[in-house]
Amino acid sequence: MPLVSGKAKKVILGNLGSDNPVFVQVLGICSTLAVTNAVKNTVVMCLGLIFTLSLSNLTVSLLRKWMPSRIRMMVEVLIIATYVIIVDIVLKAYYPDIWRQLGPYVGLIITNCIIMGRAEAFALSNPPGLSFVDGVSAGVGYSYVLLVIAVFRELLGAGSIWGVQLLGEWWENWAIMVMAPGAFFMMALFIWIVKGLIIKPDADGKGTS
Amino acid sequence: MSEMAAVLGVLFAAVFTNNILLTNYLGMCSFLGASREVKTSLGLGAAVVFVLTCTSVLNWLCYRYILAPLDLTYLRFIVFIVVIAAFVQVVEMIIERISERLYAALGIFLPLITVNCAILGVSLFMVIREYTLAEAFGYGLGSGIGWMLAILAMAGIREKMVRAKVPVGLEGAGITLIIAGIMALAFMGFNGMVTLN
Numbered sequence: 172m173p174l175v176s177g178k179a180k181k182v183i184l185g186n187l188g189s190d191n192p193v194f195v196q197v198l199g200i201c202s203t204l205a206v207t208n209a210v211k212n213t214v215v216m217c218l219g220l221i222f223t224l225s226l227s228n229l230t231v232s233l234l235r236k237w238m239p240s241r242i243r244m245m246v247e248v249l250i251i252a253t254y255v256i257i258v259d260i261v262l263k264a265y266y267p268d269i270w271r272q273l274g275p276y277v278g279l280i281i282t283n284c285i286i287m288g289r290a291e292a293f294a295l296s297n298p299p300g301l302s303f304v305d306g307v308s309a310g311v312g313y314s315y316v317l318l319v320i321a322v323f324r325e326l327l328g329a330g331s332i333w334g335v336q337l338l339g340e341w342w343e344n345w346a347i348m349v350m351a352p353g354a355f356f357m358m359a360l361f362i363w364i365v366k367g368l369i370i371k372p373d374a375d376g377k378g379t380s
Numbered sequence: 381m382s383e384m385a386a387v388l389g390v391l392f393a394a395v396f397t398n399n400i401l402l403t404n405y406l407g408m409c410s411f412l413g414a415s416r417e418v419k420t421s422l423g424l425g426a427a428v429v430f431v432l433t434c435t436s437v438l439n440w441l442c443y444r445y446i447l448a449p450l451d452l453t454y455l456r457f458i459v460f461i462v463v464i465a466a467f468v469q470v471v472e473m474i475i476e477r478i479s480e481r482l483y484a485a486l487g488i489f490l491p492l493i494t495v496n497c498a499i500l501g502v503s504l505f506m507v508i509r510e511y512t513l514a515e516a517f518g519y520g521l522g523s524g525i526g527w528m529l530a531i532l533a534m535a536g537i538r539e540k541m542v543r544a545k546v547p548v549g550l551e552g553a554g555i556t557l558i559i560a561g562i563m564a565l566a567f568m569g570f571n572g573m574v575t576l577n
Contacts, residue, residue: 198409199409200405200408200409200412201405201406201407201408201409201497201501202405202497204405204408205404205405205406244465245462245465248461248462248465249458249461249462252457252458252461253458255457256454256455256457256458259454259457260454274504274505274508275501275504275505275508278456278457278500278504279406279497279500279501279504281457281461281500282461282496282497282499282500282501283497284409350568351402351403351405351564351568352561352562352564352565352568353561354405354561355557355558355560355561355564356557356558356561358557359550359553359554359555359557359558359561362549362550362553362554362557363547363549363550363554364549365549366548366549366550366554367547367548367549367550368549
């Protein structure tokens with residue numbers, strides 16, 4: 172089983188920590204910034220992303236031997252888009268409120284660089300089982316960063332988490348946190364803390380290219 | 381006449397008050413990656429303006445005359461992304477012919493325009509907001525110009541920043557995000573000038 176092999180373990184740990192898609196590779200942060208002003212939306216977005224990422228990785232890996240390399244990008248995009256449409260339809264049917272709030276950002280999962288990046292960098296050269304594990308773990312690595320940011324933004328910006336008011340009357344909402352600049356600052360702060368304190372600064376410069 | 385005013389309104393709103401990058405966070409990946417030199421970002425910005433304008437019009441036509449009558453609007457993601465990908469391929473060939481240097485400088489970022497969220501995002505916003513063809517054109521053009529403005533400003537700042545001492549851990553992406561945040565603050569000053577519904 173690929174789930175217990177040493178290689179799979181390495182993949183999982185890499186995606187959660189030293190090779191994390193968000194704060195090390197700085198990929199896919201468009202949606203990171205856009206949906207993190209409320210925890211609820213973030214969770215839905217993350218589940219959609221994990222679903223799309225793991226299944227598209229699996230599919231790309233299954234098809235990798237038959238894909239002509241010249242048109243592989245196109246094929247990958249179509250596979251990804253198919254799964255995103257499933258997410259979109261399910262959301263629209265069962266959670267229309269959240270669907271409306273997320274607006275175009277569900278569709279924008281297609282252009283989330285993480286998914287394309289994992290397909291190109293991993294699924295094209297690895298067996299299906301391992302690719303699936305890679306997809307799930309990269310998705311989880313992305314999700315927990317988003318959740319941390321979302322918790323702070325909603326708490327500071329609206330005094331609540333998951334729509335439940337936590338801070339009392341005395342709390343003055345930091346409106347800036349739920350607006351655009353707050354997202355940029357939170358993300359920068361997060362990268363700073365993780366890179367500066369946890370990952371020792373020998374891997375700098377890796378993040379921007 | 382009022383049609384013209386509506387288009388201009390959308391265009392200005394897309395450039396300033398609803399900047400695609402600074403308020404909708406779209407196109408961040410290439411924004412962070414390609415904003416080190418003014419020259420590169422100018423080329424990429426120009427390519428984005430061109431692609432955005434053309435694809436928003438093309439996608440509007442596809443949506444209105446193919447998808448909507450056939451009740452296939454749930455296929456819009458696939459159709460939009462295919463139109464965008466095909467179009468980017470054409471632009472890539474053109475740039476390769478015109479300027480070898482620009483082609484070498486943009487390198488990996490040209491194919492990445494396909495997965496530049498700004499391009500798809502504009503098409504999706506356009507559908508949600510139910511723009512007319514002219515408004516879609518204005519929105520595409522405005523968003524492209526807004527994106528180019530942001531990346532050019534960022535590249536200008538980053539070129540100056542080469543000599544600055546940045547705290548450990550903030551180099552690269554971190555400091556760029558902080559600058560983007562300050563830019564977003566500055567752009568908030570345009571709020572209320574024109575509104576986008």
